[in-house]
Each structure stands twice: as structure tokens, then as C-alpha cells.
Amino acid sequence: MSQRPIIALDFPNRQAIETFFSHFPKEESLFVKVGMEIFYQEGPSIVAWLKEQGHDVFLDLKLHDIPNTVERAMTRLADLGVSLTNVHAAGGVEMMAAGLAGLQKGTPRGEKVPNLIAVTQLTSTSEAQMHRDQQILTSLQASVLHYAKCAQTAGLQGVVCSAHEAEMIKAQTSETFIRLTPGIRPAGSAVGDQKRVMTPQNARQAGATMIVVGRPITQAASPYERYLAIKEAWEEQ
Template identity: 70%
Template sequence: MERRPIIALDFASKEEIIQFLKKFPKEEALFVKIGMELFYQTGPEIVSFLKSSGHDVFLDLKLHDIPNTVKKAMSGLAKLGVKITNVHAAGGIEMMEAAKAGLIEGTPTGEAVPELIAVTQLTSTSEKQMHEDQLIPVSLQESVLHYAKCADKAGLDGVVCSALEVAAIHQATNPDFVCLTPGIRPQGASVGDQKRVMTPADAKKIGSTYIVVGRPITQAENPYESYLQIKNEWNGEK
């Protein structure tokens, strides 16, 4: 089955999204990511708009709060019909279990429960920052693996992680554990504010389940051409 890179729609308004989507063929079914910037500006309506346009949605809100609050929030988000959503693993196993329960509880009868994944360490975080800002003394990889094992124990489908950590996470959990990897950059592209990056081809080799690509597509002169190039590379095509 052909895999689609998830496009990070890091825009501030629905109007910007509409203009961006006009650069793609209408029949092209995309997999897109809605983050905090867009969701907080537009609300759930943007999810409905994208779904009605034939696109799948990863709702990237990274919930992190007390278990009961996260459970209730997830119950509400489940009604939006997204494909994937997430929490912060730092919230702990009890919180992640509550998030999963809320997601199952809120999913309308007959519809698929969205995949629930947990953020380990942001790909913008370096080991030095983790040590100094979070006071976590272990290595970055040890921290990521610990969070991944906690997410697995909580019954989540997988994690958000750097592609550099995918192989170790699969060894620590199981081969089917979802590894969604942002920080993907085509060969020669600027890394921006990402610290731990990888090309689509390398992410494929190492076993990433999903890849997320933002600026190399959204800020490209020809977004559709850039999308196809990354999609082909992700699927092992020239």
C-alpha cells in the first residue's frame, strides 16, 4: 500500500489552508497535520472542512493535564473523526490510560477509534537542553525509550519520536508499535529549528510508520511537486 507523508499545515487561518490546497489536484487525498496554531485559531471546524475535502487528519494537540481532564478532552476530540491524535508521555501512565479510555468512550458507534500516540521528546530538543531545562540526567535516547515503554504499557498505539530512535523503540516495545517521525527533511533542505532530522528514504529504511513534513512542502515554490518528490522517496521510488 502506498504511504503518504503527513503534511504539517502550520498556518494561522482557514483561508491560508484553502489557498495552499488549491496548489494540489482536487482528487489528491492528503494526510495532513493540524497543530495548536491552527486549531486554536479556527476550532474543530477546520477538521470538518478538511475531512469533507477528502483528507485524513492527524490532530496534534499534545494533551498534558491531570488524567480526568485529559479523558474528558479526548472524549470530545474523538467525535471529530480524526485518524491520529496525541498526548505528552510526560503526563504519565495513568494520564495516558485515561486518554485512551476517553478516546474509546467518545468515538461514535461504528467508527474507528483514532490511533493514540504519545510525544516522547520533541525533535527540537537537544540532549543538552533536556539535561539543563528538564533536569533529566539520562541520555536523550534513554529518556525517549522510557517514555515509549510507558506509552506501550498504557495501551497506546505508539509514539511521536525522531527517526533516529525508531529502531531502538521497536526493540524496546514491538515491531508494530507506531513511530510517527517529524523532523523529516529531503536531502539538502534546511533543518530549521529541528535538531534531530532524517531524510524520507532513511526514515523508510529505519522503519518509521508515518513521517511528518512541513516547510519543505508548505514553503516550496511548487508544493505539489515537492510533495510528490518526498512521497516517492518515502515509498522507495525514484
């Protein structure tokens, strides 16, 4: 599935995003990720503004609460018109299904229901950390696969995982099940706080269907040129 790389807009405010966008042609339609930092600062208006600029939005709030709360929150978020949003798979099948029900209920008539995916294990989490902090004593891959199967059972469209687990998830779910992978780093880039990273080319070969790239683009000296290079590498067959 050919998709534009999703740019993580991990900025403190809208002004910083406007400065970042000044490096891009105005007609360039991007797929961008709105995470907790910018959403909690600017609120829903940041999504409306991004859509007005012609961009698609992945709303990355990782909801994780009791099923009723997640359903009601998703009912509100559905009205924003994002393309993609997510929950934590650790919340369980009932919670994930409730989130999906909320999205379906809240999406305006005639509009497309946003795709809902579930976070398995964060790409900043190592197997040792998972064992120590979460007391999950299986392998990291087994935990990720279990969460992916739970997400599929709940009716979700896919998961967030590292590219290292994408092919395994594809084999155990379906060809069309979204495998969105953060932790993408072009060759030679700093890893930062990520543990399970991969280049764009290798991520595609490993079975990823969508990638999220943040600092390698947002902190680049020439963000648009870096974006085009990553896009070309990602689309390479």
C-alpha cells in the first residue's frame, strides 16, 4: 500500500508548525501526525487548521481508559474529520471495540469513519523494559502479536508496531491490516530515545504499510528536501 510518510508534528505550538511548513511548497498535501503535545496546547482547532491547509491528519492521542470513557471521547473526536486515530491495545478488546463504536457514532452522516488502530508496544520499549516494568514475561514479539490479534478481534483496522514485527503481524492478520511503524530513521540518523528502529526502505521490505517520521524531518536543515528523500526511499519497490 503506497502512502506518504506521516510527518510527526511534535512542536510546542501552531506558530512553530507554521515556521516548519514555510519550508514546504504551499500546494504540497502532507499526511501529518498530531500528538499529545500540540493537541493539548492548541486543542481541536489545530486539526481544523491543518485540514484547511489541505493536509490529512493522524490524531495520535493513544486513548486508554474504561470502555465507556473511550467510547464517549471517540464520539467527540470523530467530528474532527481526521483520517486516522488510535487507542492503546493494553486497554483490552472491550475498550477497543467501544472506541470504534464511538467513532462510528460520532462521524457525521456521509463522512468516512476514521481508521482506528491500536498501539501494541511503543518503539521506545525494549524487551527488558517490558519484562521489568510491565511484568509481561513473554517475548516482545509475542506480546506485540497478541495485541495485534486483540485489535483485529475488536474490529480495528490495524496497529502501531515497530517494523521488526510488521511481517509477523501481516502473516497472522491480513494483507490489508494496517501496520503503522514509528521509529523510522534514515541511514546515519540519530536513534534518539527509540529502541527498535529501521530505515524507510527496510521498513517497506519488512511489511510496514505506513511510516511515521519525526525528528529526521522536523530537525533537518532542509526539511522539504529530507522529506522528499525519505518519501522516495519509502516508495522504492
